[in-house]
Amino acid sequence: MAGPIDFYFDFSSPYAYLGSHLIESVAAKHGRELLWRPFMLGIAMKGEKTFPLTEYPMKGDYSRMDFERTARYHNIPFVMPAAFPKLTLAAARGFLWIDRQDPARAVAFAKAVFAAYFAHGRDIADPAVVADIAASSGVDREAFAAAIEEPEIKRVFTASVEDTVFEKKVFGAPFFIVEGERFWGADRVAQLDEWLTRGGW
Amino acid sequence: MAGPIDFYFDFSSPYAYLGSHLIESVAAKHGRELLWRPFMLGIAMKGEKTFPLTEYPMKGDYSRMDFERTARYHNIPFVMPAAFPKLTLAAARGFLWIDRQDPARAVAFAKAVFAAYFAHGRDIADPAVVADIAASSGVDREAFAAAIEEPEIKRVFTASVEDTVFEKKVFGAPFFIVEGERFWGADRVAQLDEWLTRGGW
Numbered sequence: 001m002a003g004p005i006d007f008y009f010d011f012s013s014p015y016a017y018l019g020s021h022l023i024e025s026v027a028a029k030h031g032r033e034l035l036w037r038p039f040m041l042g043i044a045m046k047g048e049k050t051f052p053l054t055e056y057p058m059k060g061d062y063s064r065m066d067f068e069r070t071a072r073y074h075n076i077p078f079v080m081p082a083a084f085p086k087l088t089l090a091a092a093r094g095f096l097w098i099d100r101q102d103p104a105r106a107v108a109f110a111k112a113v114f115a116a117y118f119a120h121g122r123d124i125a126d127p128a129v130v131a132d133i134a135a136s137s138g139v140d141r142e143a144f145a146a147a148i149e150e151p152e153i154k155r156v157f158t159a160s161v162e163d164t165v166f167e168k169k170v171f172g173a174p175f176f177i178v179e180g181e182r183f184w185g186a187d188r189v190a191q192l193d194e195w196l197t198r199g200g201w
Numbered sequence: 202m203a204g205p206i207d208f209y210f211d212f213s214s215p216y217a218y219l220g221s222h223l224i225e226s227v228a229a230k231h232g233r234e235l236l237w238r239p240f241m242l243g244i245a246m247k248g249e250k251t252f253p254l255t256e257y258p259m260k261g262d263y264s265r266m267d268f269e270r271t272a273r274y275h276n277i278p279f280v281m282p283a284a285f286p287k288l289t290l291a292a293a294r295g296f297l298w299i300d301r302q303d304p305a306r307a308v309a310f311a312k313a314v315f316a317a318y319f320a321h322g323r324d325i326a327d328p329a330v331v332a333d334i335a336a337s338s339g340v341d342r343e344a345f346a347a348a349i350e351e352p353e354i355k356r357v358f359t360a361s362v363e364d365t366v367f368e369k370k371v372f373g374a375p376f377f378i379v380e381g382e383r384f385w386g387a388d389r390v391a392q393l394d395e396w397l398t399r400g401g402w
Contacts, residue, residue, distance in 0.1 A: 048257050056249050058372035062385055072402050073392055171259035184263060187388040191274055201273050 004033035005192075008164055008175040010041035011088035011110075014053075014067040014080070017118045019174030019186035020111070021076045026189060030196040032178065036099075036110050038092035039164040044171045052085045070186070077119040086117065086125040090148050093157045094130055097147040098139055109137040205234035206393075209365055209376040211242035212289035212311075215268040215281070218319045220375030220387035221312070222277045227390060231397040233379065237300075237311050239293035240365040245372045253286045271387070278320040287318065287326040291349050294358045295331055298348040299340055310338040 005027050009016035020036075027034040045051060053063040064080055071078030091113045099106035112133045116122040123129050127148060135141040147153055164170045168177065176183040176192055181200070183192045195201070206228050210217035221237075228235040246252060254264040265281055272279030292314045300307035313334045317323040324330050328349060336342040348354055365371045369378065377384040377393055382401070384393045396402070 044259070048259060049252075050257070050260075051250075056251070056372070058245070058249060058370045059251075059385075061370070062372070062383060065383070066385070066389075069402075070392070073395070169259045169262070171257070171263070182263060182266070184260075184267070185388075187386075188267075190391075191271070194274070201270075 002030070002032055003179045004035050006035050006037055006168075006177045008037045008039055008168070008170045008173060008177070010173045011038060011091045011113050011117065011124055012085040013041055013173040014063075014078070014118065015070075015186045016174040017114045018067070018070055018074065018076055018078070019176075019189060020114055021074065022186060022189040023174070023176065023192075026193045026196070029193070032196070034107075036095070036107055037160075037164065038088070038095050038110070039161045039170065039173075040089065040092065041173050042087070043161055044165045047165065048171050050171075054084055077115070079119060079121060081117055081121050083123070086123070088113075088124060089157075090127040090130045091124055091133075093148040093153050094134055094144055096157050096160070097144070097150075097153055098134070098137075105137060105139065109134055109139065112137050203231070203233055204380045205236050207236050207238055207369075207378045209238045209240055209369070209371045209378070210374045212239060212292045212314050212318065212325055213286040214242055214374040215264075215279070215319065216271075216387045217375040218315045219268070219271055219275065219277055219279070220377075220390060221315055222275065223387060223390040224375070224377065224393075227394045227397070230394070233397070235308075237296070237308055238361075238365065239289070239296050239311070240362045240371065240374075241290070241293065242374050243288070244362055245366045248366070249372050251372075255285055278316070280320060280322060282318055282322050284324070287324070289314075289325060290358075291328040291331045292325055292334075294349040294354050295335055295345055297358050297361070298345070298351075298354055299335070299338075306338060306340065310335055310340065313338050 005023065007023055009020065023034060054060045067080060068078060095106050095110055098109050113124055113130065116133050117124045127145065131141050131145045134144040172184050174186055178192065181195060206224065208224055210221065224235060255261045268281060269279060296307050296311055299310050314325055314331065317334055318325045328346065332342050332346045335345040373385050375387055379393065382396060
């Protein structure tokens with residue numbers, strides 16, 4: 001039985017957004033389940049002593065250009081948000097809560113959050129905005145707003161982030177793991193595709 | 202008249218080594234001159250507050266794996282050097298000196314230095330080793346050994362590195378610039394290729 005592709009991302013990562021568009025067809029092509037796993041990239045950065053790409057003096061300018069050029073290359077809608085990055089705790093906890101009840105709806109919600117931020121410039125750090133997006137994805141708005149404040153959801157999400165960063169050693173986003181093989185970056189999706197085609201090399 | 206591809210690299214960068222293998226056929230395909238431009242990546246890192254990839258706690262392990270997997274993917278000989286990174290001042294100054302007399306020989310020398318380090322594990326920080334490589338490339342060994350200690354070569358190379366980092370804003374390696382369009386990383390060679398095919402997008 002072919003294993004799933006674990007897709008680790010932060011809702012605030014431009015390359016994770018781009019990677020989310022690229023990985024879906026690759027997973028479908030190889031008949032692999034795609035497991036969306038939001039985490040807090042900031043936790044990984046703290047241990048790695050890295051920073052959001054836009055905060056580097058020279059790499060920052062290059063990255064802003066590359067996000068847009070790479071999006072156009074792949075025909076993915078993209079407008080660099082004026083406020084970047086965002087703390088995406090509400091969206092990530094909300095994903096976890098929806099995922100428990102309806103994984104397909106959770107994926108629809110995740111795509112809507114990414115699009116809200118990277119195509120429409122909405123403030124995905126704001127729990128009210130995130131609840132609106134959930135409601136548009138067919139989720140009960142009040143229940144969602146309450147759920148993302150529940151201590152149990154917070155605890156489970158925190159444990160999930162710790163597992164992602166400290167056990168799985170996920171230090172960046174997007175990050176893909178399939179049958180133990182690790183691929184970091186939207187620009188490694190092509191190798192992942194080839195890896196599954198050839199069964200490694 | 203189609204402009205050249207400027208290829209900025211440090212002899213100690215694994216991805217620059219891999220990129221050097223990938224860019225040649227792309228340049229040839231599009232009839233573009235490829236200008237090899239060694240610089241000191243450490244100077245860029247200082248200003249960017251970045252470090253050699255292998256020094257990051259989690260990214261370091263991943264990178265060592267990715268260098269090898271990407272080399273195998275492209276069928277490029279690669280053995281991670283036990284001592285990494287290296288200060289490649291002697292090789293870079295030597296390249297500059299050879300390039301003034303015979304650009305084609307300088308490229309042959311550059312390829313030989315890369316192979317010495319990343320395929321054969323030789324110590325390319327050692328001026329004597331670098332002089333041996335130059336001699337194997339058909340350069341007079343004694344003249345080479347003297348040239349890389351000349352104040353004028355040192356001064357010109359330092360000015361070249363400052364231009365690369367502070368004027369051209371080259372913050373990583375490999376870095377390619379063609380007609381003002383900037384591409385960072387071995388994994389951007391495919392986009393560079395497509396950019397030249399389409400004339401941008």
